[in-house]
């Protein structure tokens with residue numbers, strides 16, 4: 001069985017963070033592991049507060065995993081401060097795992113900050129270059145690139161600018177744009193686009209976590225980056241289509257193996273080189 005590690009924050013309401021990652025791994029039938037970076041008191045409507053785990057405990061968790069089990073892929077989510085980023089970067093350099101998918105989490109859907117503003121420089125210089133692919137949403141891509149993004153052309157320009165600074169493939173997610181849900185990948189040479197109709201729902205808590213974990217699970221199974229994103233795009237679209245009307249804010253995406261099977265058989269549309 002393929003093994004996938006998530007290094008991310010905990011969402012006690014179960015829709016995002018480590019909880020979404022482990023549910024996604026289970027639906028993909030890979031063995032999921034977790035290193036918790038921060039404990040977030042949040043729900044579908046708001047973030048109350050969070051407490052970061054000490055960097056040496058984050059490193060110790062990573063050490064505990066890698067001294068025993070070699071993951072086939074690693075997904076990285078919430079890293080709220082420069083010290084945690086440096087600790088994770090040092091561990092990645094020590095263990096150099098294959099297939100690192102990094103979701104540069106900065107805000108929750110309700111706008112609450114999950115990363116300190118001054119941590120952006122460390123993110124760009126110390127962490128992004130270690131990943132195989134990074135998956136910013138539009139507000140995160142604006143912060144990292146320093147460019148405005150209001151259409152697909154500007155998503156492409158921003159992806160090129162981010163690639164130039166970290167030499168890592170960049171997948172900018174279009175969930176925050178009006179119109180079709182179109183994501184753009186730039187791998188340093190070519191652009192690829194992954195598109196689905198926008199599903200008319202506000203139940204989108206955990207979409208970014210789910211998507212990046214699904215990409216990691218597919219990479220662990222040996223798929224190329226393009227194939228992995230294609231499959232993961234079908235999975236997130238299906239998971240949003242079956243999202244749950246739970247809580248008073250943005251309900252969570254839904255996960256179970258039959259959903260993964262259904263997504264895997266969906267005719268792949270909107271994928272162009």
Ligand SMILES: Nc1ncnc2c1ncn2[C@@H]1O[C@H](COP(=O)(O)OP(=O)(O)O)[C@@H](O)[C@H]1O
Pocket residue numbers: 136137138173174175176181182183196197198199200201204206207208209211233236237240
């Ligand atoms: N309403 C929606 N309908 C269809 N796909 C969506 C919708 N909202 C987000 N997505 C897709 O979900 C994935 C995660 O994107 P996004 O929601 O932008 O991430 P984040 O949670 O990091 O903000 C992307 O593939 C995006 O296109």
Ligand SMILES: Cc1ncc(COP(=O)(O)OP(=O)(O)O)c(N)n1
Pocket residue numbers: 008009010011015016017018040042077078105107108109110114204205206207208209210250
């Ligand atoms: C603990 C934790 N990590 C990440 C997020 C952000 O999740 P994401 O899937 O990007 O989007 P929302 O769930 O915020 O809609 C989070 N909320 N909590």
